[in-house]
Amino acid sequence: MIKVEGLTKRYGRTVAVDDISFEVQKGQIVGFLGPNGAGKTTTMRVLTCFLPPTAGTARVAGFDVLEQPLEVKRRIGYLPESPPLYPEMEVREYLNFVARLKGIPKRDIPRRVEEVCERCAIGDYRDKLISKLSRGYRQRVGLAQAIIHNPDVLILDEPTAGLDPKQIIETRELIKGLAGEHTIILSTHILSEVEQTCQHVIIINKGKLAAPPDTVENLTRRLRGAESVAVEIEPRNGVPDAASAQRRLEQVAGVSRVLPRDGRDGRLLFEVESLQGRQVRAEIARAVVEAGWNLTELRPVALSLEKIFLELTASEQAAGGER
């Protein structure tokens, strides 16, 4: 459905997107994951024909974004990072306007507007001015705007940014509900969002693909195989000291690495990483207690996106070095 080959976008001297290639099949939900400034928005803007690529090609439903932009635009629903709303319009008026803009036949417009209002749960707000809506409802109107012409491809730029937790859950459910009929690309910098809504993930960093596009399960398995645990020990009369505690932890079977961290109130804090596929929490607890020390905290540390990036970029460099 979407095919991007060697896509590069330069703004003056800065390279926003550097030689990206990926493909998205029909009906997939793909998460576009990356830190701020990674080139997510730029890639999406190229796909929506808002920006032309500097080099490379992007095709949506078989149409090239440069050669047949009108055909591409007809098949794309786009929700930019800040929903493109006119505050002086009422919700229904706005949706009517967008429906006409997207070329929906006149007689179908009222029906489509009703449908998307219901779908996005904004039915009760139909006659409200957009300027009076809360952030969450604006986002929904933005989403309604994107799906009103029933596009083959939906492109959502950070659809949950700036929402409260309840709204985030609702928006995710909404997006999941749209899957199947539409091919969806959504960008985010939150890993858990990708896990919860997407089947496939494309990780992008500094304008480059950080890992080949993969399914979410594969990626998490690869990254979550190793466990990371925070261990806090309270020394009694200066025993143990940091060095001996670290040595003891390193001896636990299955531990790959022990990193000292800043503990509070004189307590010692370590971050212990396990080898691939090993559960080490029980052993660590036993080791500390058997040494006669006070174990004050033992907690699994979630791998943050930042770390995943570090790992991915590190492994890429390593792979590059081998070649």
Next chain:
Amino acid sequence: MRNFLTIYRKELKSYFASWVAYAIIAFFAVVYGYFFYVATAIFVNQSFQSQMMGRGFPMDMHEWVIRPLMMNVSVIGLFVIPMITMRLFAEEKRSGTIELLMTSPVRDAEIVLGKWLAATTFYACVLAVSALNLVFLFIYGNPDWKPILVAYLGLLLQGACLLAFGTFISSLTRNQIIAAAGAFAACLLLWVFEWVTAYETAGWARVVSYLSVLTHFEPFAKGVLDSKDVIYYVSAIFLGLFLTVRSLESLRWRA
């Protein structure tokens, strides 16, 4: 065609959704009313005097009232036009709604044309409200309506031409204040070009003067419909709109 109408209707609606539109109409009406009063007062005064001196010839109402009034009004137009065009594209760029327009299956030219025609329609409304003053002329006198119509056509053409340039300037920035200031500067420039011929008669001065919107408005104010002036305005409109379309395109390449 349909896309163009969609943009046009939305734009026109958003003009009248804001109090600014009514403020502009009111401002224009007040200033117009003042100039109308002054012109009529002078006219009445003069006719009294000429009657007392025994010269009973009928004075030309168009020459004494309409023409100076129209010349003044065309200058007020220069001040009103930046207020009309400043938000056209600048606001869409600031709020990000330009992304909606430019990712919809609509041609750039349709967007530009819709917006410009909405602005021109609004300006026509401003002129129409001010024309109410002239009703008094018809009640208390019998001016010729044809030259008045020509003068109004001139006002509309001049407005449409400046609005096209204002639209272009609005598409260059995301700041409405800058858009307004830029449009005002352009209007001012196109106005003062006319003055060059006052102290210089060389060929270049005639060319510069020819570029002024006011040079071409004068015949309209007299009630003369000259094709060369109509052609000037129409081609200036084309130029302004063409530049706007280009600027929208370049937005894609620069953004």
